[in-house]
Amino acid sequence: MKIVVCVKYVPDATADRGFNEDGTTDRESVDSLLSELDEYAIEQALQIVESGVEAEITYLTVGPDDATDALRKALAMGGDNAVHVNDDDIQGTDALGTSLILAKAIEANGYDLVICGMASTDGGMGVVPAMLAERLGVPQVTYLDEVKVEGGVVKGRREGDTATEQVEASLPAVISVTDRTGEARFPSFKGIMAARKKPLESKDLDDLGIDSDEVGLSAAWSTVDAATARPARTKGEVVTDEGEGGVQLATFLAAKKFI
Amino acid sequence: MGEILVLVDHVDGAVRKPTLELLTLARRIGEPSAVFLGKGADAATETLGRYGAQKIYVVDAAEVDEYLVVPKADALAQVAGAVNPAAILVPSSPDGREVGARVAVRLGSGLITDAVDVVAGENGPETEQSVFAATYQVRAHVTKGTPIITVKPNAATPEEAPATPAVESVAVKFSAAATGTKVVSRAPREKSDRPELTEADIVVSGGRGVNGAENFVVIERVADALGAAVGASRAAVDAGWYPHSHQVGQTGTQVSPQLYIAAGISGAIQHRAGMQTSKTIVAINKDEDAPIFDLVDYGVVGDLFKVLPQLEEEINKRK
Numbered sequence: 086m087k088i089v090v091c092v093k094y095v096p097d098a099t100a101d102r103g104f105n106e107d108g109t110t111d112r113e114s115v116d117s118l119l120s121e122l123d124e125y126a127i128e129q130a131l132q133i134v135e136s137g138v139e140a141e142i143t144y145l146t147v148g149p150d151d152a153t154d155a156l157r158k159a160l161a162m163g164g165d166n167a168v169h170v171n172d173d174d175i176q177g178t179d180a181l182g183t184s185l186i187l188a189k190a191i192e193a194n195g196y197d198l199v200i201c202g203m204a205s206t207d208g209g210m211g212v213v214p215a216m217l218a219e220r221l222g223v224p225q226v227t228y229l230d231e232v233k234v235e236g237g238v239v240k241g242r243r244e245g246d247t248a249t250e251q252v253e254a255s256l257p258a259v260i261s262v263t264d265r266t267g268e269a270r271f272p273s274f275k276g277i278m279a280a281r282k283k284p285l286e287s288k289d290l291d292d293l294g295i296d297s298d299e300v301g302l303s304a305a306w307s308t309v310d311a312a313t314a315r316p317a318r319t320k321g322e323v324v325t326d327e328g329e330g331g332v333q334l335a336t337f338l339a340a341k342k343f344i
Numbered sequence: 345m346g347e348i349l350v351l352v353d354h355v356d357g358a359v360r361k362p363t364l365e366l367l368t369l370a371r372r373i374g375e376p377s378a379v380f381l382g383k384g385a386d387a388a389t390e391t392l393g394r395y396g397a398q399k400i401y402v403v404d405a406a407e408v409d410e411y412l413v414v415p416k417a418d419a420l421a422q423v424a425g426a427v428n429p430a431a432i433l434v435p436s437s438p439d440g441r442e443v444g445a446r447v448a449v450r451l452g453s454g455l456i457t458d459a460v461d462v463v464a465g466e467n468g469p470e471t472e473q474s475v476f477a478a479t480y481q482v483r484a485h486v487t488k489g490t491p492i493i494t495v496k497p498n499a500a501t502p503e504e505a506p507a508t509p510a511v512e513s514v515a516v517k518f519s520a521a522a523t524g525t526k527v528v529s530r531a532p533r534e535k536s537d538r539p540e541l542t543e544a545d546i547v548v549s550g551g552r553g554v555n556g557a558e559n560f561v562v563i564e565r566v567a568d569a570l571g572a573a574v575g576a577s578r579a580a581v582d583a584g585w586y587p588h589s590h591q592v593g594q595t596g597t598q599v600s601p602q603l604y605i606a607a608g609i610s611g612a613i614q615h616r617a618g619m620q621t622s623k624t625i626v627a628i629n630k631d632e633d634a635p636i637f638d639l640v641d642y643g644v645v646g647d648l649f650k651v652l653p654q655l656e657e658e659i660n661k662r663k
């Protein structure tokens with residue numbers, strides 16, 4: 086069967102992230118990398134294959150030129166090939182547009198199982214998997230803490246709104262997995278070397294039959310009016326406990342009327 | 345003023361607090377109507393009316409509970425199609441977010457997630473989001489279709505505005521996709537006497553420094569003395585010391601209480617993403633260079649096992 090893993094190339098969360106004048110994400114002054122939460126999706130795909138399911142693993146990203154870095158890292162962890170959707174007209178696309186592009190690319194590739202991260206580490210909306218399922222017309226089995234694929238059925242545990250749920254659906258399906266599914270492996274040296282030779286295909290909007298005015302900043306379904314840095318918190322008093330630390334803290338809390 | 349649909353978050357008819365916040369926000373931008381899915385609408389009517397719902401659309405269909413997300417999206421999309429609302433507000437929960445996502449695709453409408461405020465603007469509802477681990481505030485609005493906005497807990501203080509809602513029962517034509525994902529079983533979360541993490545005015549959290557499940561009682565005792573909720577870092581949750589439903593941070597719950605106390609937590613960016621909009625922040629950490637101290641209004645460099653019990657004793661003494 087065919088597994089497509091959607092991975093996003095995002096600005097490093099540990100750096101000082103910011104915005105451009107037009108309200109789009111500043112991707113120039115901050116290094117980008119494979120979204121850490123998508124590593125869990127990659128890991129699950131590899132584990133499904135290792136559990137005995139025969140499958141080809143394709144990584145898919147929609148992103149700028151150097152988003153190939155994310156695909157190479159994924160390929161270094163394992164898997165077979167990658168598709169990079171890259172087009173100048175994509176910049177500034179919102180979640181609805183991104184899910185449209187991903188859905189077209191997934192259909193073009195063919196799929197039995199689509200695996201996503203629970204949310205990106207930049208936009209962090211956690212909505213693309215549900216949008217993909219809606220667009221592809223297949224079941225969504227999302228926010229899974231535990232995943233199993235067996236006999237054409239995908240099952241898992243979901244931390245729902247008010248309860249822990251066991252959910253399942255027949256393939257083809259779109260799933261998303263959380264950071265509780267188990268740590269992702271590190272690429273080995275051998276893996277990194279092998280990844281260089283794995284096929285990586287580039288596609289633009291034309292290839293996918295998407296009109297350039299369906300996506301991009303001008304076509305976005307929502308718009309940013311202003312983005313302002315929150316004032317950094319000012320560091321208050323820090324005392325060293327010399328036997329009275331708890332009492333001193335209580336005095337602070339009392340002054341703030343918490344006690 | 346236009347009709348604003350509010351998707352009700354409830355457990356068997358017991359309306360959860362975020363819904364009251366949504367109704368309060370909805371009144372700023374139009375006339376709120378509640379969309380109630382599942383069992384227990386009778387029990388919810390009074391509460392929904394008290395917080396200003398003019399209408400309640402009720403979809404009492406078994407599919408809503410038996411299958412994941414899609415039946416809810418079908419129901420909300422159908423009601424939206426019939427009443428043509430000025431906006432749709434849904435709670436920022438896993439289900440709410442995904443229901444909003446699917447309805448957005450279906451209606452060809454823009455979606456804004458995790459709003460921390462919603463006000464009336466020139467071009468329809470204006471939202472405020474707190475992004476990049478709460479280091480930026482973004483103001484945005486939807487430009488196409490019916491604005492669909494998911495709203496975080498605590499975005500507003502619920503205000504009563506008693507109304508007598510007209511209750512309308514809606515028969516939904518479910519899509520073929522509705523029964524695609526079966527909810528095989530559901531285990532309700534353990535109830536605790538402490539306030540819910542997202543609703544608490546005070547949160548006391550423990551991290552790796554707590555060093556064992558059995559030691560979390562030190563955190564709990566301070567929490568109880570203050571009437572607070574208990575939180576935990578991912579390190580503490582991953583170690584199995586405290587349930588995931590208490591995790592604060594990027595992949596846990598994001599809180600914004602009046603007071604946040606972090607004990608034995610270093611202050612990684614992913615943890616900060618879940619707590620740095622708190623009004624007052626306090627930390628106890630034995631490492632004076634721990635990054636959490638950059639955020640604090642008050643910090644104690646010391647051993648949490650000495651500082652916290654003394655703090656608890658002192659709180660009880662002063663009460």
Ligand SMILES: Cc1cc2nc3c(=O)[nH]c(=O)nc-3n(C[C@H](O)[C@H](O)[C@H](O)COP(=O)(O)OP(=O)(O)OC[C@H]3O[C@@H](n4cnc5c(N)ncnc54)[C@H](O)[C@@H]3O)c2cc1C
Pocket residue numbers: 091092093094110120122123126145146147148178179180181183187200201202203204205207208209210211212213214307455456457475476
């Ligand atoms: C701070 C910020 C706020 C934003 N707010 C909004 C908003 O309110 N409304 C809106 O419509 N857009 C918004 N956007 C834009 C939106 O983030 C992007 O369009 C994005 O491509 C889709 O949303 P996400 O990154 O939040 O994805 P999520 O839904 O969080 O991603 C879940 C999973 O989908 C897959 N995925 C997502 N994007 C890609 C991709 N490009 N390539 C491959 N796989 C992918 C990954 O597996 C990922 O783990 C925002 C962006 C930023 C940076």
Ligand SMILES: Cc1cc2nc3c(=O)[nH]c(=O)nc-3n(C[C@H](O)[C@H](O)[C@H](O)COP(=O)(O)OP(=O)(O)OC[C@H]3O[C@@H](n4cnc5c(N)ncnc54)[C@H](O)[C@@H]3O)c2cc1C
Pocket residue numbers: 121122206264550551552553554576577578579580591592593594595596597607608609610611612613614615618628629630631634646647648649
């Ligand atoms: C994609 C992703 C998502 C993540 N999501 C989250 C999230 O949602 N929430 C989250 O919390 N983390 C999250 N993390 C993990 C995060 O990066 C940190 O690893 C985690 O927050 C560390 O937890 P900690 O501060 O408890 O542990 P540590 O970083 O190990 O810090 C422990 C601290 O305790 C102090 N200490 C030890 N003993 C004592 C004592 N006796 N008294 C006082 N102080 C003591 C130490 O000095 C140290 O500062 C995420 C990471 C990734 C990559």
